[in-house]
Amino acid sequence: MQGALPARAITGVDGLIRDGLVDAAGRRVLTEVGEAFRIRISPAMQQKGAEGVLAQFLPDARELNILPEELVDPIGDDAHRPVQGLTHRYPDRVILHATQTCEVYCRFCFRREAVGETGQLAEDEFLRVLAYLRDHPQIWEVILTGGDPLTLSRRRLADMLARLSEIPSVQVIRFHTRIPVVAPERITDDLVQAMQIRPAVWLVVHTNHADEITPAAEAAFRRLTRAGVPLLSQTVLLKGVNAEPDLLEQLFRALIRNRVKPYYLHHPDLAKGTGHFRLTIREGQAIMAALRGRISGTALPTYVLDIPGGHGKVPIGPDYLQEEGPGRWLVTDPQGGLHDYRDL
Numbered sequence: 001m002q003g004a005l006p007a008r009a010i011t012g013v014d015g016l017i018r019d020g021l022v023d024a025a026g027r028r029v030l031t032e033v034g035e036a037f038r039i040r041i042s043p044a045m046q047q048k049g050a051e052g053v054l055a056q057f058l059p060d061a062r063e064l065n066i067l068p069e070e071l072v073d074p075i076g077d078d079a080h081r082p083v084q085g086l087t088h089r090y091p092d093r094v095i096l097h098a099t100q101t102c103e104v105y106c107r108f109c110f111r112r113e114a115v116g117e118t119g120q121l122a123e124d125e126f127l128r129v130l131a132y133l134r135d136h137p138q139i140w141e142v143i144l145t146g147g148d149p150l151t152l153s154r155r156r157l158a159d160m161l162a163r164l165s166e167i168p169s170v171q172v173i174r175f176h177t178r179i180p181v182v183a184p185e186r187i188t189d190d191l192v193q194a195m196q197i198r199p200a201v202w203l204v205v206h207t208n209h210a211d212e213i214t215p216a217a218e219a220a221f222r223r224l225t226r227a228g229v230p231l232l233s234q235t236v237l238l239k240g241v242n243a244e245p246d247l248l249e250q251l252f253r254a255l256i257r258n259r260v261k262p263y264y265l266h267h268p269d270l271a272k273g274t275g276h277f278r279l280t281i282r283e284g285q286a287i288m289a290a291l292r293g294r295i296s297g298t299a300l301p302t303y304v305l306d307i308p309g310g311h312g313k314v315p316i317g318p319d320y321l322q323e324e325g326p327g328r329w330l331v332t333d334p335q336g337g338l339h340d341y342r343d344l
């Protein structure tokens, strides 16, 4: 995408109609959707003609179809909440929900009922988080997520990072964020400077479509990598957005070219009103199988499912190994050929 960005984010159905992004005929039902699930499209994501990008942010009447298997807290964050703002599911790492604000609201988000314009972690809550981290020195990594942690002001962020750094057992701080693609102008040298702290800072960028990797996003990646911040990506597999080998190939190549290592490909979560984005695990495995051998191993993420109920993330194949008997294996090659393998 070239040229000047639109001046501001679109946050409601009327704005979408004004910009010709949705049809006026849909006003009533889309307003109802917007009341259930917040709407926000950042300037950088208002890309006309980029269907795979816009489909992630435009409200859709199908969001009102809530299926019985769709849960309020699909990945069970609430089941492991020792103090407000913290999810502690794995012994060595925690998720810190620093804010509930995002620069965009993704229609498929598994936190779609928690995210919103307000809700920064209050000072007394942050003090309790710090106390919990001090009491649990086995926690070596703090994952800042949200909402989107990079929507916080640089000052607030620098303050949080400095206070987390004072805890000797915290060795890694990881950001999970969409900002480098949805609002790349926010990745300033000043912000990157705030990431130069004692713990290693890693950044996982959430991106789902090659058209999100604009020249401005590439410049943001460059500012981060030049400052020594390793970049990973996570992608949600979404029908109507990216669920085709060709589209994912373009995305993963664009990422590797920009020194971003594809980390996770998430099977879509059972978030409310997101059935139209979901595909089956078999379909997801077929896409992964098509990519294996076709693109570099470095460009291939792990396809994972977050088990509903807070039981963790696990790889879900495809499986290349079948046990035929004790120590006897049948191995599938990238082209689908079968080969025997025996353990000694």
Ligand SMILES: *Cc1c(COP(=O)(O)O)cnc(C)c1O
Pocket: 075, 087, 088, 089, 090, 093, 094, 095, 143, 313
């Ligand atoms: C995804 C997740 C993590 C991080 O998992 P990694 O596999 O290390 O990326 C940590 N805690 C919770 C609760 C999570 O959902």
Ligand code: SF4
Pocket: 101, 102, 103, 104, 105, 106, 109, 110, 111, 112, 115, 146, 147, 148, 178, 206
């Ligand atoms: S938390 Fe992430 S996926 Fe969810 S709405 Fe915000 S930016 Fe989108």
